[in-house]
Amino acid sequence: MNTPDLHNHSISVGLEGPVVHRCKPGPWGELEYYDTYLEAPDRLIRRLTIPSQQTVWHFEEMTVDLIGQVFEKVGFSTAQIRQAMDGKRWSVSGDLIRIFPTFSLIESLSPSVRGKLYQVLARSELNTMHRYPIQFDGPDLSKVLDRSSLPESLVAQIESLTYREGQVALFSDYPLLLRFLGHPEKERKLLRILTRTRTLIARMILDRKVDLTSLLDYWAPAQDNFDSRPLMESVLRTSGVDTIDIVQLFPPGARSQLFTYPTEDDCLSGRAPDGIWTAINFFNHTALPVYEGTEGLKHHLLNRFRPASAPLRFGDLLLLSPEGESEELPFTHACIYIADDLVYTKNSAQLMAPWILSKLRDVASYHVRGARATIRPYRMASLC
Amino acid sequence: MELFGTAYRSSWPDEAPFGLVPLITFPPSPLFRVPSFGTWLLGMQTDSHFQSSSLGPWGELEYFPTFLDAPDSYFSQLLSKTKTHWFFSGKKEEEVLALFERLGTPDPHSGVKWIKTNDGILLEPEFDFLESLTAEQANGISAEIVTKAKRGDPRLDYFTIECGDYRIMTEGLDLPEELISWVESRCFRLHQKTFFASSVHALKRISNEDLQLRFLKSLLRCRSLIVRLRIRRGQDLEAISRWWSAGPNRCRSLPLLEAALETRGVDTIDLLHLLPPVPRRLLNTYALERDRYQDMSPDCYWSSMNFFEPVMSHRFLDEEFPRTYYFLDRFEVVEPPYEFGDVIMLLDREQDRFVHSYVYIAEDIIYTKNGTGKFFPYVLMKMSDMLTRYMETESYETEVYRLCAQVSVS
Numbered sequence: 001m002n003t004p005d006l007h008n009h010s011i012s013v014g015l016e017g018p019v020v021h022r023c024k025p026g027p028w029g030e031l032e033y034y035d036t037y038l039e040a041p042d043r044l045i046r047r048l049t050i051p052s053q054q055t056v057w058h059f060e061e062m063t064v065d066l067i068g069q070v071f072e073k074v075g076f077s078t079a080q081i082r083q084a085m086d087g088k089r090w091s092v093s094g095d096l097i098r099i100f101p102t103f104s105l106i107e108s109l110s111p112s113v114r115g116k117l118y119q120v121l122a123r124s125e126l127n128t129m130h131r132y133p134i135q136f137d138g139p140d141l142s143k144v145l146d147r148s149s150l151p152e153s154l155v156a157q158i159e160s161l162t163y164r165e166g167q168v169a170l171f172s173d174y175p176l177l178l179r180f181l182g183h184p185e186k187e188r189k190l191l192r193i194l195t196r197t198r199t200l201i202a203r204m205i206l207d208r209k210v211d212l213t214s215l216l217d218y219w220a221p222a223q224d225n226f227d228s229r230p231l232m233e234s235v236l237r238t239s240g241v242d243t244i245d246i247v248q249l250f251p252p253g254a255r256s257q258l259f260t261y262p263t264e265d266d267c268l269s270g271r272a273p274d275g276i277w278t279a280i281n282f283f284n285h286t287a288l289p290v291y292e293g294t295e296g297l298k299h300h301l302l303n304r305f306r307p308a309s310a311p312l313r314f315g316d317l318l319l320l321s322p323e324g325e326s327e328e329l330p331f332t333h334a335c336i337y338i339a340d341d342l343v344y345t346k347n348s349a350q351l352m353a354p355w356i357l358s359k360l361r362d363v364a365s366y367h368v369r370g371a372r373a374t375i376r377p378y379r380m381a382s383l384c
Numbered sequence: 385m386e387l388f389g390t391a392y393r394s395s396w397p398d399e400a401p402f403g404l405v406p407l408i409t410f411p412p413s414p415l416f417r418v419p420s421f422g423t424w425l426l427g428m429q430t431d432s433h434f435q436s437s438s439l440g441p442w443g444e445l446e447y448f449p450t451f452l453d454a455p456d457s458y459f460s461q462l463l464s465k466t467k468t469h470w471f472f473s474g475k476k477e478e479e480v481l482a483l484f485e486r487l488g489t490p491d492p493h494s495g496v497k498w499i500k501t502n503d504g505i506l507l508e509p510e511f512d513f514l515e516s517l518t519a520e521q522a523n524g525i526s527a528e529i530v531t532k533a534k535r536g537d538p539r540l541d542y543f544t545i546e547c548g549d550y551r552i553m554t555e556g557l558d559l560p561e562e563l564i565s566w567v568e569s570r571c572f573r574l575h576q577k578t579f580f581a582s583s584v585h586a587l588k589r590i591s592n593e594d595l596q597l598r599f600l601k602s603l604l605r606c607r608s609l610i611v612r613l614r615i616r617r618g619q620d621l622e623a624i625s626r627w628w629s630a631g632p633n634r635c636r637s638l639p640l641l642e643a644a645l646e647t648r649g650v651d652t653i654d655l656l657h658l659l660p661p662v663p664r665r666l667l668n669t670y671a672l673e674r675d676r677y678q679d680m681s682p683d684c685y686w687s688s689m690n691f692f693e694p695v696m697s698h699r700f701l702d703e704e705f706p707r708t709y710y711f712l713d714r715f716e717v718v719e720p721p722y723e724f725g726d727v728i729m730l731l732d733r734e735q736d737r738f739v740h741s742y743v744y745i746a747e748d749i750i751y752t753k754n755g756t757g758k759f760f761p762y763v764l765m766k767m768s769d770m771l772t773r774y775m776e777t778e779s780y781e782t783e784v785y786r787l788c789a790q791v792s793v794s
Contacts, residue, residue, distance in 0.1 A: 020649050036647040038639040199643070201650055230452045230761070231668045234608070237556040238450040241610055245654035252665035259640040259657060265694035285672075354639065 023202075027218040028314065028339035029210060031246065033202035033357070040195040040261060040352045042188075047351075050187050051129075053178040055106055057099040058126035067097065074116035080105060096126075106176055107160070115163035118172055129172040132350075134194045135366060136162070136169040150193060154180060165369035199259065199356035202342060203243040206236055218314055218339075219249045221383050246338070251283050251315075254336075254344060257355040267351075274349035279317045279334035280304075282344065283380055291349070305378035312337045316377045320364055323372035333367040335360075337377065442724070442746035443624040444614040446652065451555065452608045452761050453601045454670055462600050463593075468514060468584040470507040470525060471539040473532040480505050487524040490516050504532075506539060514585045519569040526581035527572050542581035543603040545571055546773055550580065553605055557598045563590065567602075576775055608668060608763035611749060612652035615644050627746070628658045630724040631787050632692045636660065655745075655764065660725070662690045663743075663751055666762040671753075687753035687762060688727045688741040692787055715785040727785045730771075734779040742770065744784070 023031040059067050064085075071081050083105045091098040109117065121130035145155050154177065161173040174194065181187050212233070220228045228249045235241045247258050257278075266273050269289045276297065281287040290300055301317075308316050316337040335345035341360045347353050347367070364373035472480050477500070484492045495513035499506040514522070526542065533540050545553060550568050566589070570582040583603060590596045613624075625638050637658040644650045656667055671682050680701040689700045718726060722744050730740040742752035748767045754760050754774075774780070 034647050034650050036643040036650065038643050041638050201644065201647065201653070227455050227669065229455055230670060234450045234452050234668075235610060238448050238610065241448050241450070244610075245656065247654065247656055248668065252669070255656065256661035256664040259643075260636050261639065263636075263694070265661075 023340035030205040033200040075113040133170040167365035278346040308377040308379035319376040447609040447611040523572040545578040548578040611655040683756040
């Protein structure tokens with residue numbers, strides 16, 4: 001197995017100045033990048049239904065006793081159990097028990113208890129917010145919410161309701177916050193902020209003394225679908241151009257997607273692009289309808305890609321799975337290696353998930369929560 | 385292979401979905417100026433690192449003029465040419481002889497192979513004969529050929545020198561001064577454009593293969609702009625994003641624009657991010673063999689019509705494509721002020737001929753493919769620079785079209 005060196009080579013420039021990070025120098029040349037956060041566009045936010053302020057916990061095919069045991073097992077205090085088991089806040093219909101917890105009960109849960117309870121709730125599709133929590137992409141929640149113009153009290157409230165799985169901060173209690181907002185515009189604004197996705201704007205620093213041939217060998221592999229050589233040669237001899245956005249060096253499909261959110265046009269096949277689709281189609285002129293769970297996915301992968309060995313190259317496909325997983329497939333996620341520890345990825349099939357540049361370790365902790373990730377690199381057969 | 389840039393389609397004038405009512409004449413407005421060589425020359429010759437556009441609803445753009453050279457593999461066919469061909473379209477032998485006599489050339493029956501064809505006279509001059517000609521004589525012969533040339537005729541190989549000055553086109557290619565001067569002496573002006581028609585002769589004079597390649601690149605390189613949007617704190621993001629979200633491009637670029645504005649240190653973003661999906665895919669690249677449909681290759685019309693398409697459609701190469709219906713159904717004629725994504729048609733009113741189409745981006749920057757075939761990349765250019773390639777007479781006019789608002793978009 002070939003795992004890229006994830007050692008951080010970031011540098012910060014001054015306390016107030018621009019926070020620029022440098023990648024480790026390598027065959028990719030010199031790269032710098034800035035952290036930034038994308039928010040889903042209004043066209044998507046408007047499609048989301050604002051839920052009731054009242055949180056509902058759905059328990060399917062469980063008895064009252066079993067539910068009581070769950071509360072006990074995840075660490076509820078006696079007082080919390082008493083509140084949660086208050087029959088006035090229960091609704092029983094057939095195999096479904098709905099509990100309408102009070103605001104104070106929800107707020108009183110510690111992050112650890114909250115995390116354990118919400119893992120149980122996530123087993124039911126009816127608990128949408130728990131099954132598909134908002135994942136704050138990035139190690140530091142305050143950074144994610146920084147400059148979001150949210151009132152400090154609200155930021156504190158979000159932080160107190162956040163729970164973790166591994167390095168990932170999760171949030172499921174959007175309904176609880178609605179009572180602090182009181183206006184549809186504010187509700188939508190909060191929703192937008194909660195969709196924040198961390199990404200990187202990356203540029204190559206142009207060094208006229210660099211060995212152009214080796215640089216081109218890295219960024220312009222022999223592909224019949226695109227050729228970034230003309231542009232590279234052009235910018236290197238253009239006076240005044242000191243950096244180039246690395247999106248210019250991407251193959252056509254990825255070029256058109258980076259930093260955007262899917263539209264209906266991207267879903268015409270009946271499925272929305274996910275991580276697998278994004279990785280498999282990186283070099284493709286015409287996108288293939290291959291998604292997570294597609295029949296024959298393993299066959300397709302092994303037909304077109306070969307296990308790769310170090311050093312990794314631009315465009316290599318990385319399969320991520322929890323450490324200890326013995327089989328190569330299935331895997332948890334796939335992304336594309338760009339350079340150093342930068343990858344190109346789409347973290348889910350959701351329309352709210354944009355195509356981004358990310359650090360490999362962030363992608364790994366996002367998809368392999370609470371465990372170490374195994375990374376298996378593959379290379380297009382035509383490039384081997 | 386078509387070596388000159390005009391993407392002319394013989395079927396167009398009859399099927400053109402627009403009348404030739406001059407909505408804009410040159411100079412129609414400060415936006416669409418009469419072409420000027422000066423702009424480009426200034427940009428190339430000064431040491432200023434970039435040119436910054438004026439502020440406008442598009443924000444503030446900075447751009448760097450550059451040249452794109454086609455990949456080396458594209459030149460193999462040109463490099464293998466060993467014979468100069470002079471094709472005198474529609475001429476008789478005595479007319480060609482009269483031309484040589486008028487120019488005072490050596491005897492054209494010695495060292496020149498004469499071939500009569502159905503539609504003219506084809507000559508194959510030997511190297512020694514070419515060497516015996518003065519620049520004036522060689523250019524006189526070439527000018528006569530270009531004047532009568534039928535576009536797309538494979539027996540012709542002449543080049544339009546973009547911006548009119550060959551020396552500028554050699555920047556960074558490290559060509560010897562002797563070669564540059566020789567080519568300059570063999571360039572000639574015709575119809576407001578500069579031509580060179582002695583490429584095979586020049587190749588014979590160059591023994592070094594690498595130099596031959598660089599020489600051919602100098603003839604076929606394309607001017608382009610690397611354009612960036614300047615990001616300044618406190619900018620009216622809504623106004624800027626309105627400009628770049630015109631038509632079906634809406635919202636695509638907004639998330640990055642907003643993110644960039646909030647990110648310390650990010651003071652520019654590449655214009656590539658603000659383009660719709662198809663031009664994002666294509667910008668600064670050359671057409672690929674797989675883009676050919678039988679004998680049709682992407683051209684300016686294909687490039688313009690695909691600008692707002694979610695995925696590239698090759699229907700714009702179809703011979704039987706119902707252009708009139710398609711155009712009238714989806715586009716409407718508009719007047720200034722123009723918007724991002726408007727399609728501009730360049731028309732020759734005198735000859736009732738479609739000349740070129742391109743897409744308006746901002747200020748006087750356009751997105752264009754300046755010719756059919758693989759040697760013409762998809763680029764951003766100053767409109768004035770593009771026009772130096774196409775303007776032949778003052779009778780050219782433009783019409784500007786916009787995708788109708790009701791055309792469904794995602």
